[in-house]
Amino acid sequence: MIRLDFSNILTEEIGHNGLSLIEIENEAKKSISLLSKKPYKELDFINLPFQDTSQIKELAKKARDYEYFIVLGIGGSALGPRVLLEALSPFNNLRKKNRVFIYDNVDPATFKYIIEIIDLKKTLINVISKSGSTAETLASFLLFWRMIRDRKLDVRQHFIFTTDSEKGNLKMIADEYEIPSLEIPKNVVGRYSVLTPVGLLLSEVIGIKSEELLEGAKEISERAYRENLNENPMAYLASCLYLMDKLKNRKVLVFLPYSDRLKTMSEWFCQLWAESLGKEGKGTTPYPSLGTTDQHSQLQLWMEGPEDKVILFVSIDNHGFQEEIPQEFHDIEGLRYLGGHTLEELINTEQLATEMALRMNKKPNMKIIIPKIDSFIIGQLFQFLQITTAMAGLLYGVNPFNQPGVELGKRLTYGAMGKRGFETEGEEVKNYLKRQRYMI
């Protein structure tokens, strides 16, 4: 089970930058009470651990026969799958026969490199878009669709769609061309969808049992509504982070795991937190970080820069490799002291030292502790962070499931690209391009 250490956010440890236990517990109780009213249907993600995965497993069985598996998707349709790939099958494409590419950005160069590397005949393409109208995903889908057809290959053998159960462009095409499809449950929105077929199909393809992910998530889901605070760490975390913003004006939340395998989880969490809470002038900026790497990059700023951050460590007890650093160069003190320790001791000691250094400088920090990195724990982490984020949204009084602020940019893109119904926006782009620029 995941544990949460919030000692270094308390007044008794860091003085006036800290919070009192009573403040934290009051807000934590409030978050549970708000959640219990189930004010949004999108809270259905909490029930995902109880789904039936037989259809996913069946399609994955077939998918494992292909040498290349490509995910086309962006945002919630890419970040979750990427966490699963990098956390649970690191260096996948150098170590394993099934190579996986997650093409999210519409970068033309990346596209070119991927098609140079793959063999289309041995490639299965999983197109993921809840709405079926994501411009980036559809653009790359069209390119692959044409290539598959130009080579006289059967689209039914080379595509799997993951999309809405009832509507959208992908649903229409799937019906017309009999493309195998998986459904994203109606009430689950993109950034909370990693535990749907969005993430679970890829998991199964790379050999991760979806039931292990769900089993881990289930332990967390079962605690979401518990009023006994000692059984509800999500409520504590949501409360602390919310109060750090509201009472202490700390507007940057650094997510800092000490494991390369969790680097992409930082990015996944940053989408979840930013898009869920950043509205109505509210929310904080989640910062994707990595230890020990960022001790040599960001720590200086955290220690001596503006007083605007909360650091959330993720520490891993067992990294799964215990080889000792050899005892060599005894006469050189700068090397001698390392001998006899393991890399695990070093990375975990650095995590501890950084947490201590921050505390000694009165900088608020917290720690999520996990025993190791495996599918069960990754499932727990996903659900833990998703529920925490939803709870924080309820404390802020915002809808944690919409993203109205991205519509304007989409409309302008549609206008510039000539989509029907967006002619006004097209004109606006044209006028913008005519403006005088201050440029050197």
Added chain:
Amino acid sequence: MIRLDFSNILTEEIGHNGLSLIEIENEAKKSISLLSKKPYKELDFINLPFQDTSQIKELAKKARDYEYFIVLGIGGSALGPRVLLEALSPFNNLRKKNRVFIYDNVDPATFKYIIEIIDLKKTLINVISKSGSTAETLASFLLFWRMIRDRKLDVRQHFIFTTDSEKGNLKMIADEYEIPSLEIPKNVVGRYSVLTPVGLLLSEVIGIKSEELLEGAKEISERAYRENLNENPMAYLASCLYLMDKLKNRKVLVFLPYSDRLKTMSEWFCQLWAESLGKEGKGTTPYPSLGTTDQHSQLQLWMEGPEDKVILFVSIDNHGFQEEIPQEFHDIEGLRYLGGHTLEELINTEQLATEMALRMNKKPNMKIIIPKIDSFIIGQLFQFLQITTAMAGLLYGVNPFNQPGVELGKRLTYGAMGKRGFETEGEEVKNYLKRQRYMI
């Protein structure tokens, strides 16, 4: 040549969130005048484009005979090399015979995977540490050193050191064991060292001519002290970013390139900016971002969250792949409009639409424009951002070349690991571990 568009930071475009041209130009002039006094010897990095690279080229020639090239280094010794690898040789390890691993973090699992993949006999290890005392780098060096010797291989054939010219542990070992070595110039500090052997050796190994990088950087260096503002975009950028903090309290600087190949440049820049400026309570938080990806992650927060950000776009005119999106599914409007455009048009239109959307919501943003991504332009970008950062440091009145805030964490690590002279810190760690924790 790199261009800078700062229209969307001006009052006439974004109202009271903006700056006046006269404010910007006054501060820009000040930054040039401060730089011209050359107040720090570490400004020597500006002269790096004029170095002789013959020794680097000679060692690289030999290095290209190995199948695996491993960089051991962290912070400035890893981030710069990683930019070169990913910007100039994308998917290197899937496409090319010379595989490169940059092992920075002391993650035990990553170490295990790398040694499973490589063949030690065919591996050259470049150990990079200016001081020669970086714990992470030395720990992994010791593990590789032992493995090389256990296999009765010649250390002189499998290691290259990149370190200080005069002192430090690596220098001592290099002298004793005749390890081929390259020097990091005395006055150049880690995060400004990518254009020294730190980055240039790797460049040559992956087939990038170091003189092209330096040629690009030279064009920028030659403009560093120019008082004619139209020839000094670095002064404009430093001035705008400094004033956005000082006058508008915008404490988060989002670095947002629209190209996968520049994703790691975001991370490199974030070290440069954070460690150079984050001191004495000053500085802003540089945020590593990527377009279009983060339009589906962070844009919601930028558009409707707290008013604390400046967005710095990097847009790329030519992405080097012009294939058209096919015109298929004419009857589905959600797909029809994409046909006939290229991915390049789409990604660049999205960049433009996002910049417009931010401007329409009065959010300050700026844009660096580059014609394409190649070694010349990457050299320019490095030097452009390094000089801008140093200038910003001078405007803030801080020393942009030190990092006093990371010392405490290092001392505590030394203490916990049993390094001589750090017994007090060792005790502090022990006492810390005995404290009561608030943990659930």
